[in-house]
């Protein structure tokens with residue numbers, strides 16, 4: 547049993563200068579591959595259930611699957627709710643057995659974001675779980691624009707909420723299918739000069755592997771969320787599996803073919819982050 551909280555895995559990452567992958571899960575096949583990849587690499591992994599995942603599979607089922615996978619491996623596994631938008635959603639996740647929740651109040655005015663996040667941090671800590679907050683706004687490719695994180699606001703946010711990790715907006719964008727323009731390293735430096743909370747990059751797929759490696763080793767960024775890159779790998783593996791045999795109709799047989807490519811893709815991601 548190696549179930550861990552976000553704090554359990556990010557504090558060592560902060561001190562020893564590496565990052566942990568927050569891998570976005572959509573179902574059993576990918577989360578199992580991610581747990582096996584972490585085991586093979588000998589590093590921690592954060593299994594994340596975001597809004598799309600929760601729309602497809604009920605929260606208690608996801609919690610059980612994450613916790614089961616934690617029992618199957620020797621490395622630390624965090625059962626993390628990604629982008630919870632309400633206190634109820636975060637409370638439900640904690641009640642189901644998630645060990646970490648991200649509350650996303652980033653579309654709200656600063657004071658409201660601080661107050662609501664602080665209440666969820668308190669609730670999470672009472673459940674012996676962790677809480678990640680977001681300050682500034684990380685936008686979406688072909689969607690809402692980003693609002694960069696102000697270092698002074700980030701310092702106030704970290705101090706007044708007591709979050710275990712803080713997602714920041716420094717040029718990162720969700721859902722990018724290609725590498726973007728690169729993150730604002732001066733902006734990251736300005737933020738970490740004012741707070742020592744572990745920093746999180748959402749939209750990690752749009753960050754080059756070279757910059758992921760550099761930032762993991764040289765800054766307080768301790769968690770990269772990787773979704774799109776792995777969903778593309780899964781889609782490609784699934785398409786190849788379906789097309790490889792037109793006679794085949796059993797979906798377990800088809801999905802089995804996605805396992806090895808997904809383990810390989812996740813191992814590559816985790817290896818680059820762990821330094």
Ligand SMILES: [Zn+2]
Pocket residue numbers: 629684720748749771
């Ligand atoms: Zn995100």
